[in-house]
Amino acid sequence: MSELVASAVPSPCRNICRVKRGQCSGCGRTLEEIAAWPTATDDEKRAIRARAAQRMRR
Numbered sequence: 001m002s003e004l005v006a007s008a009v010p011s012p013c014r015n016i017c018r019v020k021r022g023q024c025s026g027c028g029r030t031l032e033e034i035a036a037w038p039t040a041t042d043d044e045k046r047a048i049r050a051r052a053a054q055r056m057r058r
Contacts, residue, residue, distance in 0.1 A: 009045035011037060012052050028052035 016026025023030050029037075029052045040048065 007042055007045060009042045009049065012049050023052075023055055028054075028056040 012027040012029065014026040016024075018025045019031060024034065029048060033048045033052065037045065037048065
């Protein structure tokens, strides 16, 4: 049986979930990134967070 292990990378979700132009206005992630988050590796999550942060700065 597999054991669930908490990720070392926290979700960027801020509970402001409104998608406009293909990305969440609360965290900057795309719908694809949000869907991939639960199964992403920690390295993938760090990459998603970095891309989302860059989008939010624009």
